[in-house]
Amino acid sequence: MNTQVPLVEMRNIHKRFGGVHAVQGVSIDLMPGEVVGVLGHNGAGKTVLMKSLSGAIPCDEGDILINGQKVDIRRPRDARHQGIETIYQTLALSDNLDAPANLFLGREIMTSYGTLDDGAMENEARKVIQRLNPNFTNIKDPVRNMSGGQRQSVAIARAIYFNAKILIMDEPTAALGPHETAMVAELIKQLKSEGIGIFLISHDLHDVFDLADRVSVIKNGKLVGTQLTSQVTKDEVLGMIILGKNPGQKEAA
């Protein structure tokens, strides 16, 4: 790429769970307006790596730099303060609450009396959700009563509403039908054009290959390599995922 300061730089990240060394010295970076696919088998360590960035599972060792500044991310709140938003594979929604409550959970709009301003939150939620999914109107229902696509819309709306600079999407289309998958792809392109950096986690190469600028492949907790998608074929990346073989040492960036 170029000499620009990366939006995110994770250096030499380690995470152990008891005897399991889930992430072993992985370094990875992300430029503004770039989509980086993080690929690997189930259990390869990609989700754990990303959770150390989102604050859900703080890393044991290693540095995280945002815009070249070292930051300390111990809790989800810390990550949010850095403009990092995450769409978890499980979506992380409270099923008994409605869409606005979920969207603003932890960051509620308050009235001047210090009470929850449900009207304002509903209004804002309607605007942002309408943009994502115009047919989605029953936002006051508990999310448990919503379809998979609607739930996904809520999770995505929550991530983009607060002007995220960095977005982590963990298997964002795993639960979606073809049409909704296309919608997410469209959204990713739009966010990218707004200069937001996106980590796209997936175990399925085909989901990310067309969207990502680069792919980083992780196998058994180690980084196999990072490649520009324009310079490799799907088969080569597949080889990285399955065999852990890095095609020609043409390291990107």
Added chain:
Amino acid sequence: MDPQPEKVPKTSVFRRLSSELEIDTRMLAMIGALIIIWVVLTVLTDGIFFTARNLYNLAVQTSVVGIMATGMVLVIVARHIDLSVGSLMGFTGMVIAYLQVHVFTLGAAWNWPLTVVCGLALGALVGLWQGWWVAYRGVPAFVVTLGGLLIFRGGAYLVTDGRTVAPMDKTYQLLGGGINGSIGATWSWIFGGVCILLMIIGTFRNRARRKKYGFQPKARWAELVMLLIGIGLVCGFVMVMNSYYKPRTEIPRGIPIPVLILIGVVVIMTLLAKVTKFGRYVFAIGGNPEAAELSGINVARVTMYIFMVMGILCGIAAVITTARLNAGANSMGTMAELNVIAAAVIGGTSLAGGVGTIAGAILGAVIMQSLESGMVLMGVTSAMRQVVIGLVLVLAVWFDVMYNKNKR
């Protein structure tokens, strides 16, 4: 985009009514159940059940369990349980009585307010302590509060080595709703009037707010019906309370003070649950604790405060109980935890967490107390009453299970 299939519910009159009026169908069903229970009990007791005297006593008896049940809703919504509430009430009650009679100067004007403050503070501290074990030490609430059940029952005994403490301060006794413990006819009507005024203002403000954001307002007739029902209930309640006289006089008693305390608690707890961050977080934690944590909620701290709120409510219940008994006895609140949990559960609080309302818990408490008092009037033995209440609890939860199944 395939259009989201608009859910077409089988539009029974019942369901349409509940959606237009914006009340939960479950709530409507409970109100229906209560009305049926009242009618049946009135018939079976030759009308004694539905006398001002009985309803007055019913209201006073409901207040203690009702107050604690409002807190139990939050505890259960957050996927915990508190088995210690009865013991904690007994313990704080004993400490209150001991302080008032043996430590502070009896008869001093500052005595009873100070003991009340001490009692509530003690309840809060014990609640914090139990909450700390649950939230920061990871001991399941069932175990912590089972321990608390034993600890504080024993503690209640140890305060005075089992001796009953009596009598309490004269003014303090009023809090228990005895002969003079009500506010009289005039103040009852003033109180009722203020309630009606607040309801009308609330309705209009709600309407204005919906208009501000261009949301569809409630149907005008639905609002009017709700308002009329509310006004009717308030007037009916005040009239009933005013038609029970003090012994050998024609002086109406009016609304009992413990019931006023209950109403105050219900209002505050409903606000806490509905319009504060704390309440929102309690429900979020109950719905999905992991998601709550990932949303940046300090789950441990919220959990600890839930138990603190529960403790304060136990303190309030202890005040009413000691004032009503005009004594502190170490057996106060024995088995109350079961009544409190039953009230919350009958009132629609789901033991799976995430679902429950304060109003429902009060309805649950009223239903339980109605059955209890109705059966007493019918001369049913206490053993038989336990059997019936136990069955009702199982039936109520079964109803809840069926309700949730059908909703899907």
